[in-house]
Amino acid sequence: MLKIKEFAADFGWPRIIIFFFLITLFIVAPFVGVSISMSLSDTLNRFGQNAILVLALVPMVQAGCGLNFGLPVGIIAGLLGATIAMQIGLTGWFGFFGAVAICLPIAALFGWLYGQLLNKVKGEEMTIAMYVGFSLVTFFSILWLLLPYSSPAMVWGYTGKGLRTTITLDNFWSRILNDFMAVRIGENFVFPTGMILFALFCAFLVYLFFRSKTGTAMTAVGSNPDFARAGGVSSDKMRTISVMLSTMLGAVGILVYQQSFGFIQMYQAPLFMAFPAVAALLIGGASVNKASMLNVIVGTFLFQGILTMTPSVINSVLQTDMSEVIRIVLSNGMILYALTRKTKVTK
Amino acid sequence: MKKKFDFRRFIADNVVVVIFLILTAIATPISGLSANYILQDIITRIGRNSFLVFSLLLPIMAGMGLNFGMVLGAMAGEIGLIFAVDWNISGVWGLGFSVLVGLPIAIILGWAAGAVLNRAKGREMATGYILGFFMDGVYQFVVLYLMGSLIPMRSLAITLSRGYGIRNTLNLDSVRQSLDNMMMVKLFGLNFPVGTFIIVGLLCVFIVWFRKTKLGQDMRAIGQDQLVSNASGIPVETTRIIAIVMSTVLAMIGQVIFLQNMGNMATYNAHRQTGFFAVAAILVGGASVTKATIPNVFVGVVLLHLMYIVMPRAGAELFGSAQIGEYFRDAFSYGAIALALVLHAWRKRRGVEIDRAGLRMNTVDPAAKGGAV
Numbered sequence: 001m002l003k004i005k006e007f008a009a010d011f012g013w014p015r016i017i018i019f020f021f022l023i024t025l026f027i028v029a030p031f032v033g034v035s036i037s038m039s040l041s042d043t044l045n046r047f048g049q050n051a052i053l054v055l056a057l058v059p060m061v062q063a064g065c066g067l068n069f070g071l072p073v074g075i076i077a078g079l080l081g082a083t084i085a086m087q088i089g090l091t092g093w094f095g096f097f098g099a100v101a102i103c104l105p106i107a108a109l110f111g112w113l114y115g116q117l118l119n120k121v122k123g124e125e126m127t128i129a130m131y132v133g134f135s136l137v138t139f140f141s142i143l144w145l146l147l148p149y150s151s152p153a154m155v156w157g158y159t160g161k162g163l164r165t166t167i168t169l170d171n172f173w174s175r176i177l178n179d180f181m182a183v184r185i186g187e188n189f190v191f192p193t194g195m196i197l198f199a200l201f202c203a204f205l206v207y208l209f210f211r212s213k214t215g216t217a218m219t220a221v222g223s224n225p226d227f228a229r230a231g232g233v234s235s236d237k238m239r240t241i242s243v244m245l246s247t248m249l250g251a252v253g254i255l256v257y258q259q260s261f262g263f264i265q266m267y268q269a270p271l272f273m274a275f276p277a278v279a280a281l282l283i284g285g286a287s288v289n290k291a292s293m294l295n296v297i298v299g300t301f302l303f304q305g306i307l308t309m310t311p312s313v314i315n316s317v318l319q320t321d322m323s324e325v326i327r328i329v330l331s332n333g334m335i336l337y338a339l340t341r342k343t344k345v346t347k
Numbered sequence: 348m349k350k351k352f353d354f355r356r357f358i359a360d361n362v363v364v365v366i367f368l369i370l371t372a373i374a375t376p377i378s379g380l381s382a383n384y385i386l387q388d389i390i391t392r393i394g395r396n397s398f399l400v401f402s403l404l405l406p407i408m409a410g411m412g413l414n415f416g417m418v419l420g421a422m423a424g425e426i427g428l429i430f431a432v433d434w435n436i437s438g439v440w441g442l443g444f445s446v447l448v449g450l451p452i453a454i455i456l457g458w459a460a461g462a463v464l465n466r467a468k469g470r471e472m473a474t475g476y477i478l479g480f481f482m483d484g485v486y487q488f489v490v491l492y493l494m495g496s497l498i499p500m501r502s503l504a505i506t507l508s509r510g511y512g513i514r515n516t517l518n519l520d521s522v523r524q525s526l527d528n529m530m531m532v533k534l535f536g537l538n539f540p541v542g543t544f545i546i547v548g549l550l551c552v553f554i555v556w557f558r559k560t561k562l563g564q565d566m567r568a569i570g571q572d573q574l575v576s577n578a579s580g581i582p583v584e585t586t587r588i589i590a591i592v593m594s595t596v597l598a599m600i601g602q603v604i605f606l607q608n609m610g611n612m613a614t615y616n617a618h619r620q621t622g623f624f625a626v627a628a629i630l631v632g633g634a635s636v637t638k639a640t641i642p643n644v645f646v647g648v649v650l651l652h653l654m655y656i657v658m659p660r661a662g663a664e665l666f667g668s669a670q671i672g673e674y675f676r677d678a679f680s681y682g683a684i685a686l687a688l689v690l691h692a693w694r695k696r697r698g699v700e701i702d703r704a705g706l707r708m709n710t711v712d713p714a715a716k717g718g719a720v
Contacts, residue, residue: 069473121692126473127412128688135681141674146666162668267674275480322492328484332477339474340466 011285014337015302018283018330022302025309032316038188039308045178046304048195049260052202052253053277054284054300056246061281061291062210063242064222065118067335070129071274072137073114074250077107079140082255082264083163086172087151096173096259103251111247115240134271141267167264174262195260202252207293209245218242222289279303279331282338306330363687364633367650370679371657378660385656387537392652393645394527394543395608399601400625400644401550402594406471407639408558409590410570413626416460416475416591420598421618422486423453427599428522428606429490429513429614433502437521439529442603445522449599456482457595461588468573472636472688479622487615513614523610543604550597551641566590570637598625627651627680630687637691651680 029036053071060068081103090098114132118125145162149155154167168174180194209215220228221238229235254273258264281291284299311323358365375385399417406414427449431441460478467474494500495511505514529542557563565586568576577583602621606612629639632647654676662672 117689120696121689122696123469124472124688124692124695126470127476128685128692130473130476131681131685131688135678135685138674138678138681142671142678145668145671145674320492322488325484325488325491328487329481332481332484335477336463336474336481339470339477340463 012337012341014334015283015285018302018306018334022305022309025306025313028317029309029313032313034309034312034316035188037186039312041189041191042308043301043305044196045190045192045260046308047301048178048192048199049257050253050277050280050304051199051296051300052249052256053273054253054280055199055203055206055293055296056249056253057277057281058206058286058291058293058296059218059242059245059249061286061289062222063218063239064225064289065239065242066125066129066288067278067281067338068129068243068246068250069126069274069278070114070133071246071250071277072133072270073110074107074247075254075270075273076136076140077110077247078103078251078254078258079264079266079270080106081251082258083149083154083167086154086167087149089151091172093173093176096176096255099173099255100252103255104248107248107251108244111244112240114247115243118243119236119239130274133274137268137270144266163266165265165267165269167266169258169262169264173259176259177256178260192260195256198256202249203293203296206245206249214238214241275335276303276331279334282334286338287341288338303331361633362690363631363683364646364650366686367631367654367679367683371650371653374654374657374661377664378657379664380657380660383536385653388656389649389652390537390539391527391608392656393648394540394547395605396624396628396652397547397644397648398550398604399598399621400628400648401547401554401641402597402601403625403629404554404594404639404641404644405557405566405590405597406594407629407634407637408563408570409566409587410573410637411464411587411590412472412475412636413629414475414591414594415472415622415626416464416478417594417598417625418479418618418622419456419460419482420449420453420595421602421621422482423449423456423595424599424602425486425606425612425614425617426452426490428519428603428612429494429505429517432505432517432519432521433500435502435521438525439522441522442526442607445603446600449603450596453596453599454592457592458588460595461591464591465584465587476622483619486618490614515614517612517614519606519609519611522607524608526604526607540608543608546604554641562586562589623680623684624651627684631680631683635687635691654679 026036026039029039056071056074057068060066078099081099081101084102085095085099088098117132118129121128147163149161149163153171154163156162156164177195177198178192181197182193183191185191210219217228217233218238218241220231220233221235225235228238254270280299280303281295282299283303284295284297286292286295286299307323307327310326311321314322314326399421402417402420403414406412424445427445427447430448431445434444436444460475463478464471464474489498491512493511494513495506500506500511500513505517506512507514524540526542526546527540530540530545532539532541558567565576565581566589568579568581569583569586573583598621602618605621606617628647628651629643630647631651632643632645634640634643634647658676659669659672662675663669666672
């Protein structure tokens with residue numbers, strides 16, 4: 001009994017409640033006429049769609065830079081990669097991996113600059129990251145209008161310049177990972193093999209990275225900077241690497257998200273994309289200074305599961321759409337919980 | 348010792364203000380707007396926004412940073428206005444009624460926010476920001492689902508056709524500009540909302556007085572050093588909560604003043620940008636995370652809103668697209684907040700490093716510490 005209590009206190013009550021809430025939703029679903037197989041399929045789809053964005057937060061958490069609310073920096077790099085690949089006319093597999101190849105150096109550069117900035121403001125990273133992300137997104141909104149894009153698939157039809165607010169990926173690489181080796185079981189259930197494999201592959205790479213020498217040094221910097229310095233590890237260098245890694249993963253993450261979604265969302269869309277990712281990671285059991293691959297996978301699955309299930313189930317039960325309220329309260333409540341928890345432990 | 352005026356230090360300390368001055372100085376002539384139009388707009392916006400910005404002062408004084416949680420107060424004010432419209436209380440009385448309804452809500456929310464922030468010392472700003480998001484969800488739940496079902500609503504005009512929940516836009520005709528028009532003075536062809544200005548003036552007097560009281564001094568002491576304050580017998584946690592409660596109440600009144608000037612209210616969106624505008628204004632006015640004065644508020648409101656007035660037109664004239672001007676001003680406002688936060692964090696770290704060097708018995712020029720507090 002004591003052990004269960006200890007586990008509950010360690011894992012956190014909010015997470016346990018959320019976990020049982022999701023299970024309840026799945027149990028209730030068939031009784032209110034919501035198809036389980038379709039819901040599971042949706043959940044898996046959204047899991048693959050978001051997993052890499054959540055994964056992108058891990059390096060910075062591990063290196064002690066806190067939750068990366070500046071994820072839009074990586075997302076912008078991803079958008080640049082996608083639009084440049086479309087502009088030079090890459091399609092299909094060439095298109096997707098072309099976009100990845102283009103966005104990675106851009107993300108590395110952005111991440112390096114962003115990392116230099118964060119090194120100067122240790123201890124205040126989170127708020128600053130938020131506003132760095134915001135200002136970069138709005139600044140790039142201007143560039144999307146001014147950069148010399150000309151591909152008719154992307155620019156506004158009547159003026160011939162300036163990117164559209166949403167760009168369709170049909171004829172380019174829409175759902176290319178989703179449909180790769182997709183397995184269809186029954187009428188409603190599709191397992192997006194390619195995308196899940198890709199997400200797990202990325203997670204595996206990050207896992208390997210944290211087993212390497214650099215990765216271990218990074219974790220050391222995160223858990224005890226003074227100790228790491230005594231051991232001859234440059235804290236600033238490790239932090240910069242973690243920010244670069246986070247930004248690059250964010251760029252790849254948004255590309256995977258887009259190919260599954262079928263559209264590229266430009267302009268103000270990336271503004272708030274960091275928040276659901278942060279919430280998912282925290283629901284998975286991560287804290288402000290510690291996160292693992294398991295946290296990412298469990299968290300994304302739980303969070304996306306609830307996002308998929310609440311609209312359909314709650315609507316059928318209550319006859320109103322309360323999913324938006326539940327989503328806002330749940331995700332931000334989780335972040336609040338994590339932000340207020342650590343100080344209690346260290347006290 | 349007479350302090351020599353150091354031009355470079357002055358620029359470095361006020362770089363955000365200087366950038367905004369240069370920007371607006373360039374954009375204003377390009378926009379081609381008449382001086383009369385701009386001045387009138389600025390006067391209106393000072394009356395509309397400055398009270399909200401003032402609500403940030405006390406938490407800064409208490410060392411809690413920029414209170415992004417002020418949107419909680421804004422929500423309380425909106426709930427007050429919903430009831431004023433529902434009960435059809437018009438004019439200035441309606442505003443007074445909104446404040447009366449909003450007051451207990453703001454106090455409770457402020458108390459809760461203060462308690463949460465006490466558990467997140469050192470990251471009050473990020474926590475306050477998320478707290479605003481969180482309460483936005485709760486606000487939506489109350490206004491969209493409880494009002495009209497659990498909380499009785501009398502007016503059919505403001506409830507959704509399904510029977511409960513408040514409509515997306517609330518028409519504030521009954522109280523529209525009642526405070527502004529109470530003592531509208533026409534001078535040099537410009538309209539001055541003297542009634543609103545008097546209230547803002549009273550608030551300034553209150554803040555100047557409050558700083559000198561025991562409680563105000565306690566807050567400033569806590570802002571300087573929590574440990575020392577605690578040792579000298581100041582109840583740190585409670586005083587911090589009081590600072591947030593007062594900030595939330597002021598934000599509540601500020602939002603009522605803001606909305607009576609606007610004349611209608613986007614029920615579910617009106618408070619979303621409140622925190623951003625207030626924080627951007629006070630930082631553009633030259634405040635930092637640890638230091639803010641009354642002139643900072645007015646300079647900030649004038650500069651930020653001057654930019655908001657002229658940028659779309661300047662963008663239209665320069666690039667043929669007002670949209671570019673709008674993105675431009677947003678980018679610069681976000682950038683100003685980021686820059687002010689970065690400068691503050693950077694100075695703080697430099698201060699710490701110089702202190703550490705001092706411990707190693709190095710001789711340190713105290714002036715090199717810069718604005719570090």
